[in-house]
Amino acid sequence: MLHPDTQAALQRTRRNALAALTPPPRLSLGEWMEAQMRLPEGVSATPGRVRLWPYQRGIADAISDPKIERVTIVKPVRVGFSTLLTGALASYVANEPSPILLLLPTEADCRDYMVSDVEPIFEATPALSGLLSAEADDAGRNTLLSRRFAGGSLKIVAAKAPRNLRRHNVRVLLMDEVDGMETTAEGSPLILAEKRTLSFANRKIILGSTPTIEETSNVLRSYRLSDQRIFEVPCPECGAFTEIQWGHIEWEPDKPETAAFRCPHCESLVSERHKPAMVAQGVWRITRPEIKGHAGFRLNALVSGLANASWAKLAAEWLAAKGQPDTLQVFVNTILAQGWREAAEEADSGELESRAEDFGLTNIPPEVLFVTAGCDVQHDRLEISFIGHTRDAALVLGHSIIWGSPGDDSTWSELDDLLKSTWAHPKGGTLKLDACVIDSGDGTWTQRVYDFCKPRFGRKVLAGKGASGNRPPLTRSSAKGVPLFIIGVDGLKSQILQRLTRGNTIRFSRDLPTAYYEQVAAERQVIRYVRGAPVRRFERIPGRRAEALDCLVYGLAAGYALALNLDRREDELSSPAAPIKKSAVVKSSWLNR
Numbered sequence: 001m002l003h004p005d006t007q008a009a010l011q012r013t014r015r016n017a018l019a020a021l022t023p024p025p026r027l028s029l030g031e032w033m034e035a036q037m038r039l040p041e042g043v044s045a046t047p048g049r050v051r052l053w054p055y056q057r058g059i060a061d062a063i064s065d066p067k068i069e070r071v072t073i074v075k076p077v078r079v080g081f082s083t084l085l086t087g088a089l090a091s092y093v094a095n096e097p098s099p100i101l102l103l104l105p106t107e108a109d110c111r112d113y114m115v116s117d118v119e120p121i122f123e124a125t126p127a128l129s130g131l132l133s134a135e136a137d138d139a140g141r142n143t144l145l146s147r148r149f150a151g152g153s154l155k156i157v158a159a160k161a162p163r164n165l166r167r168h169n170v171r172v173l174l175m176d177e178v179d180g181m182e183t184t185a186e187g188s189p190l191i192l193a194e195k196r197t198l199s200f201a202n203r204k205i206i207l208g209s210t211p212t213i214e215e216t217s218n219v220l221r222s223y224r225l226s227d228q229r230i231f232e233v234p235c236p237e238c239g240a241f242t243e244i245q246w247g248h249i250e251w252e253p254d255k256p257e258t259a260a261f262r263c264p265h266c267e268s269l270v271s272e273r274h275k276p277a278m279v280a281q282g283v284w285r286i287t288r289p290e291i292k293g294h295a296g297f298r299l300n301a302l303v304s305g306l307a308n309a310s311w312a313k314l315a316a317e318w319l320a321a322k323g324q325p326d327t328l329q330v331f332v333n334t335i336l337a338q339g340w341r342e343a344a345e346e347a348d349s350g351e352l353e354s355r356a357e358d359f360g361l362t363n364i365p366p367e368v369l370f371v372t373a374g375c376d377v378q379h380d381r382l383e384i385s386f387i388g389h390t391r392d393a394a395l396v397l398g399h400s401i402i403w404g405s406p407g408d409d410s411t412w413s414e415l416d417d418l419l420k421s422t423w424a425h426p427k428g429g430t431l432k433l434d435a436c437v438i439d440s441g442d443g444t445w446t447q448r449v450y451d452f453c454k455p456r457f458g459r460k461v462l463a464g465k466g467a468s469g470n471r472p473p474l475t476r477s478s479a480k481g482v483p484l485f486i487i488g489v490d491g492l493k494s495q496i497l498q499r500l501t502r503g504n505t506i507r508f509s510r511d512l513p514t515a516y517y518e519q520v521a522a523e524r525q526v527i528r529y530v531r532g533a534p535v536r537r538f539e540r541i542p543g544r545r546a547e548a549l550d551c552l553v554y555g556l557a558a559g560y561a562l563a564l565n566l567d568r569r570e571d572e573l574s575s576p577a578a579p580i581k582k583s584a585v586v587k588s589s590w591l592n593r
Contacts, residue, residue: 097151226296
């Protein structure tokens, strides 16, 4: 018979051996991130160990739940989604090595994400250090956007090039900012990417984005197919749970600093100081429990714990944005995480003409601070619109036509004189043209436009070419030796339509003829399905010309080439002006025909 001390020692040995054979309980993604991940300076405003907010933990739990195949996140800014996405990627690399594909809208997005987020976080986190380094791949096949590691691989690809999605079979698919991804000649990049996961029964598809246009939003369409979870917080007065929405935020007139939450249940007014405790007790509620395997999360910035997302600051942002549809759309998309609903499919030319006002190039309103122009090139003429810009509106001051072939030097000489015009400002100063965009997309006269614009680049006379799709209003072309700017015409036309039909922030001179309004309203917005995906397009109304609309598009695009201090400009315009020479005025009877 063994001595009792010996028996106790043997029992301890057996327990230790069993413990060694039994794997430790698997941490959820949220637990793993808080235990392991470190955020370096430059990546986060609060560097150091990750601390997830309550609404982030619910999303993280769904990502690591093996019963959930898909996760969709409708997100605003200021809620830390990028950190959560990188945490999911890092957890798969460290804990479940697999073939991973990360899809972003553009090549620039891919490079920036790898350099600004992935690499710094992997270097700062001991549990991740070295896992994605070049040394981790003995065959030397690692590149910036393609990494191999023990048991898996990571590819970060751009949705704009469908060829990037070929030849990849992946278990984990991560897609960010999917509303910035456009349907290509091969179809929806989201569908193409999902097809690369078909070989894996345990696949995971994670999709997130700030929504854009309601009718065409990829993330909202995915959310509608999910179990549609919403984040609710308790009222400190009555205890009832509510998803805080913008309609629940109130403030005293012209005092956004008094913004508070009005509980829809007990109607108590809850101040900002209660928000941290409310959010800490918040829960995700599933509104469509019949949907299995697809967790959908909808979140807005009203529950964000960041100082710049306080109710008071968001109220101030809304007051600044509400006057213009384009700025209001940014607020609706990025703060409220809601899709923007277009007000109308087309503008009414008669209604626009009825709003004409008594101003023009010879009597510029005092609120105008700078002037831009847009020029359209036709085979027998140049058409140009002059746009006056206030702090919150655009005023079409005049529209002129220079008759003559763009192949004749005299035509361009006449345009040059027109662009050198100056105008007396009612406050005593002098206005001149600050920027102009000339259409070079005609093809026939492209080189003549380049030749005209290049020596005048210092005056911000720019050659522009319109491009469809989800593009910025104005970006410099990467083509070497060509002074060309790409104009995001779809976005600008959408902006014009909204400003014409909501808010009246594009105003017109009474000097403009009826034909001008017919041309400005010459296109309507439609939704077409391209390879199964809804695409928003502008199509010409049969029988109408659109030169005036094109000039307005280029004139608004020209404003994006400027970085003006409007306070300083206003002071300059209040200074006595030097005598100005009389402007050349080009008139035509063509628009009146």
